[in-house]
Amino acid sequence: MTANSExxxxxxxxxxxxxxxxxxxxxxxxxxxxxxKIITLPKGDLLLDQSMS
Structure with missing residues (x-):
């Protein structure tokens, strides 16, 4: 058998x-x-409308 390092x-x-x-x-x-489940998302990771900021 040969060893496949790929x-x-x-x-x-x-x-x-x-x-x-x-x-x-x-x-x-x-x-x-x-x-x-409740997950926590950083606000910076979301694409939000600029009017919400």
Missing amino acids: TIKIDINSTISLKGIVKAIFNDTIHVQIGG
């Missing part, structure tokens, strides 16, 4: 859209409920 690198760069319920908005974080 590695396969897969890069994925895609955008997904999730719908959730906003539970809380603080100065720099937004807490969103998706399914049964």
Whole structure:
């Protein structure tokens, strides 16, 4: 048997859209409920309308 040193690198760069319920908005974080989980998102990571800032 020969050793296969070749590695396969897969890069994925895609955008997904999730719908959730906003539970809380603080100065720099937004807490969103998706399914049964509440996740914390940094405000800077979201594409928000500038009128909201």
